[in-house]
Amino acid sequence: MRSISRRQALGGLGALSLTALTLTACKAAGGGSDKFTILQYEDPTTPQGQGWQKAVELFKAKHPDVTVDVQQTSFDAFRQNAKILLSGNTVPDVVEFNKGNADGGQLASQGLLEPLNDAVTKFGWDKKVSGSMAAFAKYDEEGKAGSGDWYGIPNVGEYVYFYYNKTKFAKAGISEIPTDLASFEDAMDKLQAVGELPISSSASTSQGFNQMWIWYSLVSAEASRKDIDDFMFIRDQVNFNSGAWKDGTERFQQWIDKGYIGSQLGGLSFEQATVNFLSEKAAMLPWNNGMFARIREDASFDWGFFIMPGAQLSMGSSGHLWGVPAKSKNKDLAYDWIETTLSPEVQNLIGQKGGLPLAGDTETISDPLTKELTERFDEVVKADTLSFYPDYPVPGFLDFIQNHMQAMSNKNESADEYLDALQEFYDKGTKD
Amino acid sequence: MSKGLAPTLRRPSGYWLYLLPIFIGFLAVVAVPFGTNIYFSFFRWKGGAAPMHWNGLNNYSTLLADTEFWNSLRNSIFMVIAIVIIPTVIGLLLAALLTDTIGRRFGPRIASFLRATYYLPQILPIAVAGFMWSWILDPANGAINTLLHSLGMDGPDWLGNPDLAIYSVMLMLIWLQIGYPLVIFMAALSRVDPELYEAAALDGAGKWRQFVAISMPTIRPETFIVVLTATVAALKVFAPILILTGGGPEGSTVVPSFYAYRNFFELSQVGYGSAISTVMALVIFAIAALMLWWQRRQEIR
Numbered sequence: 001m002r003s004i005s006r007r008q009a010l011g012g013l014g015a016l017s018l019t020a021l022t023l024t025a026c027k028a029a030g031g032g033s034d035k036f037t038i039l040q041y042e043d044p045t046t047p048q049g050q051g052w053q054k055a056v057e058l059f060k061a062k063h064p065d066v067t068v069d070v071q072q073t074s075f076d077a078f079r080q081n082a083k084i085l086l087s088g089n090t091v092p093d094v095v096e097f098n099k100g101n102a103d104g105g106q107l108a109s110q111g112l113l114e115p116l117n118d119a120v121t122k123f124g125w126d127k128k129v130s131g132s133m134a135a136f137a138k139y140d141e142e143g144k145a146g147s148g149d150w151y152g153i154p155n156v157g158e159y160v161y162f163y164y165n166k167t168k169f170a171k172a173g174i175s176e177i178p179t180d181l182a183s184f185e186d187a188m189d190k191l192q193a194v195g196e197l198p199i200s201s202s203a204s205t206s207q208g209f210n211q212m213w214i215w216y217s218l219v220s221a222e223a224s225r226k227d228i229d230d231f232m233f234i235r236d237q238v239n240f241n242s243g244a245w246k247d248g249t250e251r252f253q254q255w256i257d258k259g260y261i262g263s264q265l266g267g268l269s270f271e272q273a274t275v276n277f278l279s280e281k282a283a284m285l286p287w288n289n290g291m292f293a294r295i296r297e298d299a300s301f302d303w304g305f306f307i308m309p310g311a312q313l314s315m316g317s318s319g320h321l322w323g324v325p326a327k328s329k330n331k332d333l334a335y336d337w338i339e340t341t342l343s344p345e346v347q348n349l350i351g352q353k354g355g356l357p358l359a360g361d362t363e364t365i366s367d368p369l370t371k372e373l374t375e376r377f378d379e380v381v382k383a384d385t386l387s388f389y390p391d392y393p394v395p396g397f398l399d400f401i402q403n404h405m406q407a408m409s410n411k412n413e414s415a416d417e418y419l420d421a422l423q424e425f426y427d428k429g430t431k432d
Numbered sequence: 433m434s435k436g437l438a439p440t441l442r443r444p445s446g447y448w449l450y451l452l453p454i455f456i457g458f459l460a461v462v463a464v465p466f467g468t469n470i471y472f473s474f475f476r477w478k479g480g481a482a483p484m485h486w487n488g489l490n491n492y493s494t495l496l497a498d499t500e501f502w503n504s505l506r507n508s509i510f511m512v513i514a515i516v517i518i519p520t521v522i523g524l525l526l527a528a529l530l531t532d533t534i535g536r537r538f539g540p541r542i543a544s545f546l547r548a549t550y551y552l553p554q555i556l557p558i559a560v561a562g563f564m565w566s567w568i569l570d571p572a573n574g575a576i577n578t579l580l581h582s583l584g585m586d587g588p589d590w591l592g593n594p595d596l597a598i599y600s601v602m603l604m605l606i607w608l609q610i611g612y613p614l615v616i617f618m619a620a621l622s623r624v625d626p627e628l629y630e631a632a633a634l635d636g637a638g639k640w641r642q643f644v645a646i647s648m649p650t651i652r653p654e655t656f657i658v659v660l661t662a663t664v665a666a667l668k669v670f671a672p673i674l675i676l677t678g679g680g681p682e683g684s685t686v687v688p689s690f691y692a693y694r695n696f697f698e699l700s701q702v703g704y705g706s707a708i709s710t711v712m713a714l715v716i717f718a719i720a721a722l723m724l725w726w727q728r729r730q731e732i733r
Contacts, residue, residue, distance in 0.1 A: 080697050083479050106700070110482055205680030206566075206593065264571035266592020266681040267600075272570055281572065387486065396699040400678075406681040 003215040004219035035067045039077045041320075047355025048156055048295075048319065052163040053103065055346045059337055066333065079103060086112040094334040098320055099136035099151060100392035101144055101234075109143030113152045114324040116150040119335040125153055127407040128342055129358035132247035133157060133318040135233075141284070145392070146233030150322025153338050155347070159249040159307070159316025159377055159386065160213055162287045163295050166302040168196050168283040180310030181221060181251070188260045192284050200335035201261040201411040203402075210273050210388065211265060211405040213286050213315060214255070219248030220232050220387035221311035228313055228387045234430045240419045253415040256408060265409040288316065292354050292373060314380060317359065394429030434623035465714065479696070485704075487563055491707035503710065504686045508667055511687060514602035515609050515666035520658055522606075523613025526550065528643050530614075531621045551611035558608075562675030564593065565604040591677055594684040601676055601685055605669070612716060613658045620651035656727050660720060667716050688712045 033288040038056075042049040051068075060068055071092065076147060078085075079098055083092065086107065097104050097113075105115050119127050133154060140148030160178035172191045178184035202208035220228065223244035230236040240246070255261055262282065270287070278298050285291075295303060296408045307314050322341065324334040340346065347360035354370045365371040380386055391398035404421060407413035474490070476485040497502055511571060535543040553561060568575045569590035577587030590600040632642045648655075670689040673679060679686040679694065687696075688708060695705035 083482075102700070106478065106482070139653065203681075204566075204678065206675065206678030256550035263571075264592055266594075267569060267571055267589050267597070267677075268564075268592065269566065272566075272573075276572060279573075396694075397699050399694060402678070403680055403682055406592065406594075410589075410594065410681060412594065 018356070026089045034065070035069055036063070036070045036094075037071060038094050038337065039071045039073060039078070039091040039208065040096040041073050041078055045136055046074075047353030049197070050353055051155070051346045051350035051355060051357075054272070054349050055312050055337070055341045057342070057344065060064070062336070063333065064297065070392055073431065082107055083110070083112065085316045086325045086327070089327065091313050091327045092327045093324070093330040094143075094337050095323055095325060096320050098324050099145070099317065100153070100389075101139075102323060102353075102395035102397070103286030103390070104136065104152055104298075104323070105139045105145055106395075108139040108149075109141060112326055113134075113151045114326050114328065114331060114402045116153065116324065116391070119151075119190050119338070120150045121188060123342075124334065125337050125338070125342065125378060129154060129318070131384045132388070133358055135388070136318060138393070139320060144234055146229070146235075148244070154318035155341050156319040156350060157316065157358055157381060157386075158288045158290065158319055159314060159356075159380060160217060160286060161305050161307045161314070161376075162199075162286045163287065163303055163305050164285050165280065165299075166304055168280070168357075172196060172283075177304075177306045178309040181248060181399060184309045185260075185385050188258075192259065197262050197282040198260045198284060199255075199262070200273045200277040200285045201265055203265040203405045204267055204269050204275035205399070205402045205406060206272075207269040207271065207391075208265065208267075208402070208406075209270050210286055211261070211409055212378075213402050214261065215249065215252045215405065216387070217286065217308045217311070217315050218252050218388040219244050219253075219313055220313040220391075222247050223387065225313070225315050232388050232393055233255065234393060238423075240423045241416075242424070246415075246419060249415040253408060256411070261409075266406045289354065289356055289377070291374060292370075296369070297346065309379070310377075314387065316380065316386040319356075319390045358405075389411045392427060397425070397429065400425050439660075455481065467708045469713075470710050472703055473710050475703040477702045478700045489704055491643070492711070493703050493708050495711060497590040500683065500686065501688070501691060503683065503693045504664060504688045507685060508669075510598050511600055511605070511666040511669045512663060515669065516659055516662040517611035518606050520613050520655070521609055523658070524617055524648075524655070526610070527614050527617035527621055528647060532639070533616055534641075543618075548693040550614050550703050553608045554611040556669040559675055561608060562672055565607075565697065566676055569600055592681050594680075594682045597677055597681055597685050601672060604676065605672060608672070610686040612662070616654050616658055617651060621647060624650050652730075656723075656728070660723050660727075664716055664720060667712065667719070680688065 021207070024299040040052065042052060044050065044053060056068060056070055061068075068295045074097070078096070081104070082095075082097065082103075087097070087110075097107060104113075107223060110330075116125075126134065126336060128131075134150075136145045137150055137152045138148050139145055139151050164339075168191065171186070172187070172194045174190055176188045178187045183200055186216075191198045199214070201214060221244075226236075227238075227244050231238045238245070238371055265282040268276075271412040273284060274287070274291060274294070280301060321339045324331055324338075328334055342359050344359070344361070347357040348364045350369070351360035351362065351365050351374060352367070354367075354373060360374075362378055363370065365374055391401060394400075404418045408415070408418055453609050472477060474489070476487045476491075477483075515557040530543045530546055534546065556564075567573075571577055571587060571589040571592065574587070574590070576590065587595055591597050628646050632646060637645065668689050669687055670693065673685055673687055673690045674693075677685040680692050689712065691707040692705045692712070693700045695708060
């Protein structure tokens with residue numbers, strides 16, 4: 001097959017399309033040596049967003065002669081335009097990007113991001129970001145995560161757990177948080193016996209992520225580090241019809257059949273599942289720390305949280321990453337910006353707000369509940385038991401898994417049928 | 433004679449200068465991107481700075497055998513029913529009712545107020561309308577199922593059941609669309625000379641007969657425009673699918689434009705996505721051309 005470069009391809013398309021591309025790039029980017037452009041998509045009200053505002057203050061104080069231009073975009077907009085934007089001539093100096101082979105991996109392997117190895121050594125970032133938190137910061141030549149050069153630096157982490165309604169647990173006579181999967185199922189039987197729906201979930205292909213997270217949490221619960229790493233980093237052949245994959249998926253089907261997760265989930269989004277939990281229509285909600293502030297603000301009942309009981313590994317990963325575009329004109333400033341976001345002032349502020357900082361001091365958190373949340377997270381990171389998110393390894397995986405979650409939730413597909421389809425999609429996707 | 437004609441013959445060449453901006457605009461916004469799209473459809477390409485691999489007509493031959501694409505094309509028929517056929521018929525009947533009965537009995541202000549309420553969904557941002565409907569159709573707490581529950585019935589999972597979801601999407605689209613034909617038809621009906629109705633009434637024609645024999649033929653040009661524009665809109669419907677179902681459940685509501693989008697952005701198959709877009713553009717051109725040709729023939733008759 002004949003290969004031609006993008007430049008050659010565009011050459012044949014006439015000046016107009018080139019102009020259009022350049023205009024698109026200029027519009028979203030800054031440039032010039034006295035102007036430092038940061039392109040990111042965190043909401044300024046989130047803990048991370050607030051931390052970064054603090055970082056801008058510190059950065060400006062350190063570099064009074066530099067004009068700092070903080071540009072706000074959205075996650076989807078950047079995901080879709082990153083390749084075009086970063087291959088233009090005028091690019092931002094530092095960007096926030098999504099983890100995973102389908103996103104960061106492609107940008108890295110296509111030479112659009114600068115390898116950060118020297119800066120990592122110089123600033124000692126590998127001391128702050130290590131283990132599973134560093135896994136999606138490195139990509140090899142093919143854009144596969146887990147090894148190779150550093151291309152991104154995360155600031156925060158995230159993990160998935162169950163929010164639970166303490167009143168409903170008490171009503172069902174559950175006095176202690178379950179300690180393993182068997183006692184968890186017993187607890188859910190007790191909830192059902194008193195007429196309570198155990199888990200609020202969702203499976204719409206449009207934002208209905210809860211079912212996918214429950215399924216993968218159940219796989220993670222019985223998986224070993226090697227099982228997950230083989231799957232995530234495309235190492236050894238993965239046999240989905242065995243071990244934790246098979247057991248977890250079958251257990252997931254049992255949960256559907258037993259009605260632990262309710263019915264009619266195919267049309268529900270995570271927002272609807274959250275509202276159902278908040279309006280006390282279910283005893284538990286599986287979600288990550290991104291919902292912590294919301295639950296705290298809106299729940300009118302006594303609540304708590306726990307990780308999947310007895311799980312060997314649990315869902316979670318580092319947050320999104322800072323990267324330096326290969327064509328950035330201010331790379332040294334970009335490294336200094338990343339260093340600023342990892343500074344104690346910024347990290348401890350993120351921690352205070354419940355943002356799970358990677359280099360913060362948990363002891364400085366004054367609020368007990370936020371401190372508990374952060375301590376749990378520190379424990380799983382230290383034990384290296386995070387299993388990441390299931391859609392990272394293959395482009396298009398999110399869509400694929402979501403469709404099958406719907407089919408299983410609608411009882412139109414069995415665990416075995418799903419696992420066969422999963423094997424086929426994964427094998428094909430990882431070969432390309 | 434020839435001297436007299438000369439200036440008029442020369443004049444059109446000056447007009448070309450005025451058409452130049454439109455021509456440049458068309459080239460920049462339509463022709464070049466469309467040409468680029470066709471060009472990309474002959475490659476295997478992940479997008480961005482990734483290398484492009486020449487793929488000949490392979491994307492098109494894959495498309496012919498792709499059941500998901502044919503399924504999406506079949507779903508377009510449902511979109512035509514929901515955006516063209518049902519709203520046009522309802523819009524026509526409502527327009528007649530508002531202009532004739534309500535307008536005459538309660539005054540034109542009431543009629544215009546009602547027209548505005550029917551038109552409201554058209555000016556609502558599609559994202560807002562989509563989220564609103566996803567709540568209305570929520571199986572547990574949605575308005576429809578709460579109503580059914582109060583009547584002692586268990587409502588279905590409107591957007592989650594693969595046998596039902598496409599009809600639920602159609603329901604929202606009908607609601608969204610009705611205002612458009614209604615407004616155009618009401619404006620068109622105001623053109624009809626009231627004396628025609630009076631004469632027909634004197635001849636003993638009832639309301640229905642007047643509607644069929646006077647109103648409908650008079651507003652035929654507007655009907656054609658409504659049908660043509662709505663058909664094109666139906667074939668490229670995208671946002672409601674993205675917001676309401678994301679193509680699910682189980683792929684039952686995928687439409688061609690959404691399928692192309694998924695290939696572009698989710699699966700990083702830019703060449704294949706371009707092939708889908710090219711085929712759909714050609715289908716839309718062909719259908720629009722056929723309708724225009726048919727309309728011309730009707731006019732000549």
